[in-house]
Amino acid sequence: xxxxxxxxxxxxxxxxxxxxxxxxxxxxxxxxxxxxxxxxxxxxxxxxxxxxxxxxxxxxxxxxxxxxxxxxxxxxxxxxxxxxxxxxxxxxxxxxxxxxxxxxxxxxxxxxxxxxxxxxxxxxxxxxxxxxxxxxxxxxxxxxxxxxxxxxxxxxxxxxxxxxxxxxxxxxxxxxxxxxxxxxxxxxxxxxxxxxxxxxxxxxxxxxxxxxxxxxxxxxxxxxxxxxxxxxxxxxxxxxxxxxxxxxxxxxxxxxxxxxxxxxxxxxxxxxxxxxxxxxxxxxxxxxxxxxxxxxxxxxxxxxxxxxxxxxxxxxxxxxxxxxxxxxxxxxxxxxxxxxxxxxxxxxxxxxxxxxxxxxxxxxxxxxxxxxxxxxxxxxxxxxxxxxxxxxxxxxxxxxxxxxxxxxxxxxxxxxxxxxxxxxxxxxxxxxxxxxxxxxxxxxxxxxxxxxxxxxxxxxx
Ligand code: ATP
Ligand code: MG
Numbered sequence: 001x002x003x004x005x006x007x008x009x010x011x012x013x014x015x016x017x018x019x020x021x022x023x024x025x026x027x028x029x030x031x032x033x034x035x036x037x038x039x040x041x042x043x044x045x046x047x048x049x050x051x052x053x054x055x056x057x058x059x060x061x062x063x064x065x066x067x068x069x070x071x072x073x074x075x076x077x078x079x080x081x082x083x084x085x086x087x088x089x090x091x092x093x094x095x096x097x098x099x100x101x102x103x104x105x106x107x108x109x110x111x112x113x114x115x116x117x118x119x120x121x122x123x124x125x126x127x128x129x130x131x132x133x134x135x136x137x138x139x140x141x142x143x144x145x146x147x148x149x150x151x152x153x154x155x156x157x158x159x160x161x162x163x164x165x166x167x168x169x170x171x172x173x174x175x176x177x178x179x180x181x182x183x184x185x186x187x188x189x190x191x192x193x194x195x196x197x198x199x200x201x202x203x204x205x206x207x208x209x210x211x212x213x214x215x216x217x218x219x220x221x222x223x224x225x226x227x228x229x230x231x232x233x234x235x236x237x238x239x240x241x242x243x244x245x246x247x248x249x250x251x252x253x254x255x256x257x258x259x260x261x262x263x264x265x266x267x268x269x270x271x272x273x274x275x276x277x278x279x280x281x282x283x284x285x286x287x288x289x290x291x292x293x294x295x296x297x298x299x300x301x302x303x304x305x306x307x308x309x310x311x312x313x314x315x316x317x318x319x320x321x322x323x324x325x326x327x328x329x330x331x332x333x334x335x336x337x338x339x340x341x342x343x344x345x346x347x348x349x350x351x352x353x354x355x356x357x358x359x360x361x362x363x364x365x366x367x368x369x370x371x372x373x374x375x376x377x378x379x380x381x382x383x384x385x386x387x388x389x390x391x392x393x394x395x396x397x398x399x400x401x402x403x404x405x406x407x408x409x410x411x412x413x414x415x416x417x418x419x420x421x422x423x424x425x426x427x428x429x430x431x432x433x434x435x436x437x438x439x440x441x442x443x444x445x446x447x448x449x450x451x452x453x454x455x456x457x458x459x460x461x
Pocket of ligand 2: 112202203204350
């Protein structure tokens with residue numbers, strides 16, 4: 001805990017709290033809910049009651065007690081550490097704030113790929129900043145690139161500008177990969193007088209945000225850097241879910257259903273759908289579970305063979321024989337050992353994956369042709385249609401709460417943190433921990449086994 005306070009608080013935080021500014025009353029819960037039972041310590045009187053988040057409030061990272069190491073799902077978040085004692089700071093408005101709103105110049109930047117809900121988060125950050133009384137709010141165009149490209153000027157943001165942006169997908173500010181160095185970005189922050197930076201992006205963007213935070217600390221700058229994790233793959237450690245994931249699973253249903261209709265309406269039809277998920281198969285797993293129309297679900301975490309007596313093709317042949325049609329749902333990162341390695345990287349240095357969807361399509365066609373069985377193979381890749389969607393209702397709410405809490409976190413004087421939902425509660429987490437590695441589907445988890453039960457697929461190994 002002390003480590004968190006030292007590393008993720010802005011300099012001179014203790015001095016500042018001496019004359020910290022009162023928070024706007026909108027963020028104070030006016031209702032007092034009577035509690036049954038004992039409140040730890042004395043229950044506050046009506047006069048004392050304020051309803052802000054206390055800085056010592058905590059969110060437990062695990063709420064389940066595994067009675068044995070062989071229980072399904074039993075794993076330690078941090079080996080060697082007792083999970084019972086692992087918790088995060090509770091997100092939300094503090095009674096005293098670190099920044100004087102009139103001295104704040106806030107900037108928002110969105111990086112990486114598109115994800116449903118980006119506009120909802122931008123919108124909510126702007127609205128919340130305005131309620132705090134911040135007058136200078138800007139958007140950095142096209143990701144980190146907007147910090148170095150002199151052709152790109154910052155976008156002035158206000159409630160009026162962002163009022164309806166959540167009604168469409170994409171990002172009002174634009175996104176990009178690659179871009180300037182961290183010291184260039186911090187030079188630029190200084191030059192523009194930005195002292196609050198909200199960074200919306202995935203693991204790469206967060207690595208950048210963390211480096212910006214470190215550089216600001218090194219220069220003793222009072223700049224709050226707060227991230228909001230944008231990963232449609234839902235691959236951020238500890239978080240119940242990240243925004244865009246729900247929408248992606250929902251939209252994926254349309255693609256799976258189309259694949260099913262195509263397969264079902266054809267003689268010996270096979271529908272193959274490729275969904276997002278570079279290293280984590282959450283979208284493919286959840287979409288398969290939700291649709292109930294998938295016969296084979298392939299994810300990066302679970303190795304499989306295409307050929308051979310236990311391979312995917314052999315099972316497809318069995319399905320055609322038994323049911324007359326079949327639907328395959330694969331994550332983009334699945335079976336990377338079975339596709340040609342490209343060695344190519346994108347502007348941010350991410351490895352360009354081999355196309356497992358196309359590979360499955362080609363191998364399936366070839367296989368049935370060779371054994372002289374008619375098969376009608378249809379391939380659907382809905383990736384860009386899904387990414388560009390506007391957020392659904394559930395993601396809309398998540399984005400709203402995350403956006404508000406990002407602003408509360410910055411005003412509380414946190415920096416180098418990101419905000420997420422953990423065990424249904426909103427919390428602030430140190431960036432290095434959450435991006436240390438991607439969250440993966442545990443092949444021994446109940447959920448993956450539920451998926452296998454639902455598809456009825458065997459092991460392909
Ligand atoms: P997505 O999930 O869509 O891939 P991402 O945030 O991981 O999102 P990237 O393209 O990998 O997307 O990175 C976004 C930005 O972060 C880029 O501008 C990139 O230059 C920067 N970035 C990536 N990794 C680092 C790093 N280790 N240090 C500093 N900046 C980084
Ligand atoms: Mg990434």
